[in-house]
Structure formats: structure tokens, C-alpha cells
Amino acid sequence: MSKEAYYEVFKEISYGLYLVTSIMDDRMNGQIVNTVLQVTASPPQFAVIINRNNLTHEYISKSSVFGVSILSQDAPLTFIGLFGFRSGRDVDKLSQVNWVKGVTGSPLVTDYSIGIMEVRVNTRTDVGTHTIFVGEIADARALGTGRPMTYEYYHMHLKGKTAKNAPTFNPSSKSSN
Ligand SMILES: Cc1cc2nc3c(=O)[nH]c(=O)nc-3n(C[C@H](O)[C@H](O)[C@H](O)COP(=O)(O)O)c2cc1C
Numbered sequence: 001m002s003k004e005a006y007y008e009v010f011k012e013i014s015y016g017l018y019l020v021t022s023i024m025d026d027r028m029n030g031q032i033v034n035t036v037l038q039v040t041a042s043p044p045q046f047a048v049i050i051n052r053n054n055l056t057h058e059y060i061s062k063s064s065v066f067g068v069s070i071l072s073q074d075a076p077l078t079f080i081g082l083f084g085f086r087s088g089r090d091v092d093k094l095s096q097v098n099w100v101k102g103v104t105g106s107p108l109v110t111d112y113s114i115g116i117m118e119v120r121v122n123t124r125t126d127v128g129t130h131t132i133f134v135g136e137i138a139d140a141r142a143l144g145t146g147r148p149m150t151y152e153y154y155h156m157h158l159k160g161k162t163a164k165n166a167p168t169f170n171p172s173s174k175s176s177n
Pocket residue numbers: 029030031032033034035049050051053054055056057080083084085086087088089154160161162163164165166167
């Protein structure tokens with residue numbers, strides 16, 4: 001099987017879609033990820049995989065905290081586009097949405113979110129282009145009863161694309177992936 005064909009297999013893996021936020025001093029930022037994963041039950045620990053070039057990477061590296069908003073299927077492409085295709089280096093994303101400050105100090109975006117969580121990072125693993133941040137839950141709160149946005153729903157119904165800094169990006173694809 002050619003390496004390009006591998007990506008047809010990778011595409012079948014299921015994910016959700018989340019907004020991960022963090023702080024650095026008094027600055028705040030957030031980005032879209034499909035890579036939030038619970039890694040242990042007791043204590044509850046979660047991982048997120050963040051590209052080293054993202055501003056959010058710098059913020060999580062320095063503050064060792066991150067927030068997660070579990071996005072609902074109502075989230076429009078404009079909202080996902082702001083957080084998934086634009087960098088906080090060029091635009092103040094948090095000023096354009098509703099958010100609350102969490103117990104860790106991290107902002108938590110409440111728009112189009114059915115649940116919010118906060119994590120204190122205790123382990124980080126350098127995996128080349130990305131870092132895997134793992135940590136214990138500091139707080140979690142349900143916000144609504146909508147259905148969670150999945151990666152499949154985003155691609156099939158919103159016709160969304162994957163950003164080049166996502167771990168699931170297909171480097172050999174010329175169109176959408
Ligand atoms: C559907 C989708 C999934 C994404 N998943 C990830 C991810 O898991 N990890 C990551 O580092 N970037 C991911 N990205 C890319 C970031 O959201 C994007 O690079 C963002 O502009 C970074 O913003 P920042 O520089 O303000 O941190 C994804 C983007 C999209 C649209």
C-alpha cells in the first residue's frame with residue numbers, strides 16, 4: 001500500500017471537535033482541536049495535542065493550564081474558522097466570543113459549547129511537530145443539552161477542512177481533507 005493510501009485508512013478514525021484555550025500573564029487565546037482525549041479514570045486525566053507553532057502552544061507551555069469547550073453541532077463554520085484557521089498572533093479571538101474565567105485562570109468559551117473543563121498539565125511529551133500535554137481535571141461543568149460536534153459531522157455537514165497544523169492533516173492532499 002502506498003503511503004498516500006494510508007491516509008484513506010487514517011480518515012476512518014473518529015474524533016470530536018473542541019476549543020482549547022489558555023492564558024499567558026494577562027493574555028488569552030484559543031484554538032480548535034480534534035485531539036482531546038481522556039487518558040485515565042482515577043484521577044481523571046486528559047490529553048491534548050498541540051502544534052509547536054501555535055500561539056496556544058506557547059500559552060499552555062508557560063502557564064501549564066488549558067481549558068476545553070466541548071463544541072455542539074450548532075457551531076457554525078465562521079466560529080470554527082476564527083479559532084481553527086486564524087492565529088491569536090494576528091487577531092484577538094477571545095474578544096469576539098462569550099467566555100468565563102475558570103478556577104485555573106484560563107478562559108472557557110461558552111458559545112456553542114455543551115460542556116467546559118479545565119486541566120492542570122503534569123506531563124508533556126515532545127512528539128516532533130506537536131506536543132502532547134496531559135493533566136488532571138481541575139473543574140468540569142455541563143452547559144447545555146445539544147449534541148457534540150464530531151469530526152465527521154464537521155467534514156460531512158459543514159463541509160469543513162482540516163488546518164495544516166492539525167495532527168490529522170494530510171500533507172499530500174491538494175484539496176480538502
Ligand atoms: C478541524 C480542525 C482540527 C484541528 N485540530 C488541531 C489539533 O488537534 N491540534 C493542533 O495543534 N491544531 C489543530 N488545528 C489547527 C489550529 O486550530 C490552528 O492552527 C489555529 O489557527 C492555531 O491558533 P493559534 O496560533 O491562535 O494557537 C485544527 C484545526 C481545524 C480546523
